[in-house]
Amino acid sequence: MRGKQDHRLRPSPFPAVPGVVAGSTAEGAELRSVEPVRFQLAFDGMPDGPVRVTPARLAAWSACPRRYRFGYVDRPRPPRGPALPHTTLGAVLHNALRAFYEEPPERRTGERVRELVRGHWRDDGFADRRHSAEFLVRAQDWLSEYVERVAATAKPVGVEKWVSATTGRIIVQGRVDRVDERDGEFVIVDYKAGKRAPDGEEARNSLALALYALALRGMSHVRCRQVELHHLRTAEVVRWRHTADSLAEHRERAERLARQSREATAALGRGDSPDRVFPPRPGGQCAGCEFRRHCPEGQRAVPVVDPRALLGE
Numbered sequence: 001m002r003g004k005q006d007h008r009l010r011p012s013p014f015p016a017v018p019g020v021v022a023g024s025t026a027e028g029a030e031l032r033s034v035e036p037v038r039f040q041l042a043f044d045g046m047p048d049g050p051v052r053v054t055p056a057r058l059a060a061w062s063a064c065p066r067r068y069r070f071g072y073v074d075r076p077r078p079p080r081g082p083a084l085p086h087t088t089l090g091a092v093l094h095n096a097l098r099a100f101y102e103e104p105p106e107r108r109t110g111e112r113v114r115e116l117v118r119g120h121w122r123d124d125g126f127a128d129r130r131h132s133a134e135f136l137v138r139a140q141d142w143l144s145e146y147v148e149r150v151a152a153t154a155k156p157v158g159v160e161k162w163v164s165a166t167t168g169r170i171i172v173q174g175r176v177d178r179v180d181e182r183d184g185e186f187v188i189v190d191y192k193a194g195k196r197a198p199d200g201e202e203a204r205n206s207l208a209l210a211l212y213a214l215a216l217r218g219m220s221h222v223r224c225r226q227v228e229l230h231h232l233r234t235a236e237v238v239r240w241r242h243t244a245d246s247l248a249e250h251r252e253r254a255e256r257l258a259r260q261s262r263e264a265t266a267a268l269g270r271g272d273s274p275d276r277v278f279p280p281r282p283g284g285q286c287a288g289c290e291f292r293r294h295c296p297e298g299q300r301a302v303p304v305v306d307p308r309a310l311l312g313e
Contacts, residue, residue, distance in 0.1 A: 055208030061261040069278035070291040080290040083125035086310040090193040110144035165215040186224040195312025198229040203240035210250035
């Protein structure tokens with residue numbers, strides 16, 4: 001879920017998921033509670049009411065409060081680092097698959113997805129044209145295998161779908177890579193383009209996927225318990241089927257993270273030290289952080305990494 005670039009939405013050729021809001025410029029998604037949940041569009045400027053969250057915001061806070069401040073609190077926002085090849089690659093693969101599902105079913109072939117990868121390809125972040133061309137061929141091979149083994153027979157009811165929901169304490173918004181319908185239920189599909197294939201624990205522990213499932217169930221009154229991570233490099237699929245209890249745990253975690261980030265922002269507004277209320281959390285994630293140049297702790301935690309290493313070379 002979640003470093004994806006140039007995700008400009010186009011009208012989907014699929015029937016809209018009932019209650020799902022196709023939208024404009026939000027990011028990911030997250031939610032809360034097994035009790036009946038109220039759903040509505042989110043509005044800014046609610047001083048004592050629910051706080052708006054996305055999976056990207058919650059993930060940033062959980063991983064590193066300082067990164068959260070740089071990305072969501074400080075204005076003007078500190079300049080981000082240069083484009084990285086692995087984020088460009090992820091964006092291209094996602095955009096190509098979005099376009100793939102805009103094709104009529106008879107045109108959803110491995111050869112067609114190769115053309116779409118080429119049409120969406122960008123050189124941003126790659127070392128040079130040769131390096132970019134090498135990964136263009138790899139990306140075409142990956143997606144061709146993926147659609148032939150996994151995706152060609154999928155029956156999506158939503159592609160790049162935005163959802164918006166209120167739980168009483170938080171307002172969640174997000175974009176679902178794909179929503180499939182199988183045996184009368186919705187299935188959440190999230191694409192992964194990293195060098196390492198995900199495992200079942202990642203599917204089970206994904207806060208965003210659990211919240212998408214809750215949102216779609218509440219909005220459409222259609223059961224949604226299964227979430228899947230599709231690794232685009234290997235065409236491997238890992239699945240997790242949630243229970244009411246596991247979804248409730250994710251809702252509670254989302255509320256807790258949202259409350260913590262909101263309290264830190266309020267404390268900063270009262271004049272507290274930024275480093276105290278938004279402390280750095282240095283670690284391996286600092287290697288690919290877009291704000292690394294502004295964080296001495298992150299620079300000390302991890303030496304400069306060749307961006308090509310993030311691609312899995």
